[in-house]
Amino acid sequence: xxxxxxxxxxxxxxxxxxxxxxxxxxxxxxxxxxxxxxxxxxxxxxxxxxxxxxxxxxxxxxxxxxxxxxxxxxxxxxxxxxxxxxxxxxxxxxxxxxxxxxxxxxxxxxxxxxxxxxxxxxxxxxxxxxxxxxxxxxxxxxxxxxxxxxxxxxxxxxxxxxxxxxxxxxxxxxxxxxxxxxxxxxxxxxxxxxxxxxxxxxxxxxxxxxxxxxxxxxxxxxxxxxxxxxxxxxxxxxxxxxxxxxxxxxxxxxxxxxxxxxxxxxxxxxxxxxxxxxxxxxxxxxxxxxxxxxxxxxxxxxxxxxxxxxxx
Amino acid sequence: xxxxxxxxxxxxxxxxxxxxxxxxxxxxxxxxxxxxxxxxxxxxxxxxxxxxxxxxxxxxxxxxxxxxxxxxxxxxxxxxxxxxxxxxxxxxxxxxxxxxxxxxxxxxxxxxxxxxxxxxxxxxxxxxxxxxxxxxxxxxxxxxxxxxxxxxxxxxxxxxxxxxxxxxxxxxxxxxxxxxxxxxxxxxxxxxxxxxxxxxxxxxxxxxxxxxxxxxxxxxxxxxxxxxxxxxxxxxxxxxxxxxxxxxxxxxxxxxxxxxxxxxxxxxxxxxxxxxxxxxxxxxxxxxxxxxxxxxxxxxxxxxxxxxxxxxxxxxxxxxxxxxxxxxxxxxxxxxxxxxxxxxxxxxxxxxxxxxxxxxxxxxxxxxxxxxxxxxxxxxxxxxxxxxxxxxxxxxxxxxxxxxxxxxxxxxx
Numbered sequence: 001x002x003x004x005x006x007x008x009x010x011x012x013x014x015x016x017x018x019x020x021x022x023x024x025x026x027x028x029x030x031x032x033x034x035x036x037x038x039x040x041x042x043x044x045x046x047x048x049x050x051x052x053x054x055x056x057x058x059x060x061x062x063x064x065x066x067x068x069x070x071x072x073x074x075x076x077x078x079x080x081x082x083x084x085x086x087x088x089x090x091x092x093x094x095x096x097x098x099x100x101x102x103x104x105x106x107x108x109x110x111x112x113x114x115x116x117x118x119x120x121x122x123x124x125x126x127x128x129x130x131x132x133x134x135x136x137x138x139x140x141x142x143x144x145x146x147x148x149x150x151x152x153x154x155x156x157x158x159x160x161x162x163x164x165x166x167x168x169x170x171x172x173x174x175x176x177x178x179x180x181x182x183x184x185x186x187x188x189x190x191x192x193x194x195x196x197x198x199x200x201x202x203x204x205x206x207x208x209x210x211x212x213x214x215x216x217x218x219x220x221x222x223x224x225x226x227x228x229x230x231x232x233x234x235x236x237x238x239x240x241x242x243x244x245x246x247x248x249x250x251x252x253x254x255x256x257x258x259x260x261x262x263x264x265x266x267x268x269x270x271x272x273x274x275x276x277x278x279x280x281x282x283x284x285x286x287x288x289x290x291x292x293x294x295x296x297x298x299x300x301x302x303x304x305x306x307x308x309x310x311x312x
Numbered sequence: 313x314x315x316x317x318x319x320x321x322x323x324x325x326x327x328x329x330x331x332x333x334x335x336x337x338x339x340x341x342x343x344x345x346x347x348x349x350x351x352x353x354x355x356x357x358x359x360x361x362x363x364x365x366x367x368x369x370x371x372x373x374x375x376x377x378x379x380x381x382x383x384x385x386x387x388x389x390x391x392x393x394x395x396x397x398x399x400x401x402x403x404x405x406x407x408x409x410x411x412x413x414x415x416x417x418x419x420x421x422x423x424x425x426x427x428x429x430x431x432x433x434x435x436x437x438x439x440x441x442x443x444x445x446x447x448x449x450x451x452x453x454x455x456x457x458x459x460x461x462x463x464x465x466x467x468x469x470x471x472x473x474x475x476x477x478x479x480x481x482x483x484x485x486x487x488x489x490x491x492x493x494x495x496x497x498x499x500x501x502x503x504x505x506x507x508x509x510x511x512x513x514x515x516x517x518x519x520x521x522x523x524x525x526x527x528x529x530x531x532x533x534x535x536x537x538x539x540x541x542x543x544x545x546x547x548x549x550x551x552x553x554x555x556x557x558x559x560x561x562x563x564x565x566x567x568x569x570x571x572x573x574x575x576x577x578x579x580x581x582x583x584x585x586x587x588x589x590x591x592x593x594x595x596x597x598x599x600x601x602x603x604x605x606x607x608x609x610x611x612x613x614x615x616x617x618x619x620x621x622x623x624x625x626x627x628x629x630x631x632x633x634x635x636x637x638x639x640x641x642x643x644x645x646x647x648x649x650x651x652x653x654x655x656x657x658x659x660x661x662x663x664x665x666x667x668x669x670x671x672x673x674x675x676x677x678x679x680x681x682x683x684x685x686x687x688x689x690x691x692x693x694x695x696x697x698x699x700x701x702x703x704x705x706x707x708x709x710x711x712x713x714x715x716x717x718x719x720x721x722x723x724x725x
Binding site: 085255258266 | 685
């Protein structure tokens with residue numbers, strides 16, 4: 001990102017000098033070769049975003065095709081003053097914060113185990129990654145059946161025959177559990193990459209200096225791993241914020257368990273209300289941008305694509 | 313390499329062939345694609361119609377089991393102008409939405425006359441929107457009052473009578489609860505609509521453009537509140553759908569139940585219970601006949617069909633009196649053609665057919681508006697739980713939020 005640029009890297013080229021003819025031609029060719037890709041990107045990513053922005057400013061409801069009109073920011077007022085939207089926002093935030101926090105702790109533990117295993121390293125790593133390899137919808141269905149009274153083993157043992165998924169708080173907890181089970185391996189994988197960066201010599205030196213295992217973890221490993229941890233958190237937070245598939249299968253958004261993505265789907269696809277639905281999509285887009293901004297600017301997460309740790 | 317290419321070419325050809333078949337213009341003549349909920353013996357009806365069909369073949373595609381998922385699949389494909397759907401089995405509450413969006417064809421001329429002749433008026437009403445006919449009623453449904461004849465001598469005529477009879481039974485130490493659907497879902501909307509119409513009130517105006525919720529609707533809310541806070545209401549009323557209510561009744565907790573006729577067939581599995589399980593017309597609000605909310609399925613023809621004439625012809629066969637009788641006897645769905653009720657073969661599987669027919673003649677239709685999904689969501693959300701209704705204030709809130717829903721400003725949860 002731009003903020004990393006002024007800190008000139010060692011060995012970086014000196015400031016732009018006059019380019020030779022050959023270099024200019026090369027650059028022109030480079031731009032030409034990039035152009036088709038840029039055009040495609042603009043068409044498949046840029047245009048839909050602009051189109052949703054445009055739709056969000058209109059009363060455009062497929063149920064009333066004749067009543068399409070420009071309404072300015074009316075849709076935003078409607079959505080932002082709707083208790084359903086704010087309920088969905090809170091549900092999403094709760095699911096995101098709780099699941100990512102627990103995943104970080106469990107993922108770190110798993111990463112340490114995978115990193116340290118001496119015997120059967122391949123098997124340990126593979127078996128840890130199985131939940132992540134299963135298609136989310138398939139996994140969500142097995143959770144749903146497990147929580148269904150009379151037939152599900154979890155409903156009969158843990159919940160005592162109660163229909164867990166039909167009550168708000170237990171249903172949200174069930175969704176969080178499914179999320180954690182599913183994506184902890186992903187977190188562990190990202191953290192393991194960070195662990196590999198910690199030099200063994202550093203740990204040995206700390207041990208010789210008399211640091212306990214905990215001190216070596218908090219004072220040596222975590223600081224060295226910080227960029228990897230932040231990238232893992234950023235990825236998972238953005239992912240968790242857009243939660244849809246688990247919720248869609250487990251509760252379908254009933255009993256006030258809709259996430260922001262779920263409520264958008266309900267208004268856009270089920271309700272055929274392109275105006276309100278697009279407004280919600282734009283709001284989610286803004287929320288995701290804010291999360292990314294906070295991580296990158298405030299916590300100094302290295303943006304994907306740069307290999308430096310950002311500001312510290 | 314060569315082999316790979318051959319395989320690829322082969323699969324492309326296969327895909328192309330199946331796509332063509334799906335479009336209904338394969339080698340084997342015109343195909344009318346019917347999309348309907350999974351009805352156990354419907355394929356036999358289709359087979360029968362295919363034997364008689366002239367120059368086309370009907371193919372039955374099963375939609376998902378849940379109503380929401382059925383609607384979602386159909387509207388998504390209609391919004392994209394899919395020509396692969398010809399005849400659609402629609403829930404009675406979807407007519408307005410699809411008609412206003414221009415996705416279903418109007419029945420006119422001879423097709424219209426065929427649908428209208430002999431069909432009961434309320435089911436027919438559900439297929440109309442702004443004075444035009446957009447559907448052909450296939451089956452219908454109404455709730456009845458079910459009671460235990462070992463506890464109750466004469467079934468109550470009104471809600472107040474029912475509540476006091478239940479209270480008396482409870483005072484004698486007998487089961488006196490009344491089971492109904494109070495969960496936050498369509499069932500609660502059905503109950504509310506029945507009460508409002510029975511009281512002579514209105515939820516929306518006739519055009520479906522304005523939220524009314526008049527004084528009579530307030531009276532209906534008072535009845536609902538009184539029932540939900542009385543001693544005869546099931547403690548789980550606010551969480552009960554049709555099946556939970558049925559089970560509570562079968563397990564001996566209740567003397568009365570308001571439910572659809574499917575409970576009769578279900579009860580026959582428990583002979584001890586079934587012998588005292590009787591039915592009566594739905595209780596009214598103020599002594600006159602109750603106006604019970606009608607359910608059911610109508611056939612509509614997609615605007616994007618390439619085989620319009622064949623599709624209307626197929627509809628006429630699929631809903632013929634003979635096929636409605638077959639469906640009523642084998643799949644338990646009440647017919648929409650009046651003469652079918654008089655058929656002697658109906659007597660055994662449908663001992664309550666007189667009550668159904670009588671109720672159908674005074675039945676009511678749920679609000680007809682393209683925004684029905686939003687309207688239904690608003691009603692079930694505001695009325696839930698029914699015990700916390702404050703008639704005046706609740707009516708004001710309903711009016712305000714229903715109007716927003718009609719103006720495309722409703723947010724679905």
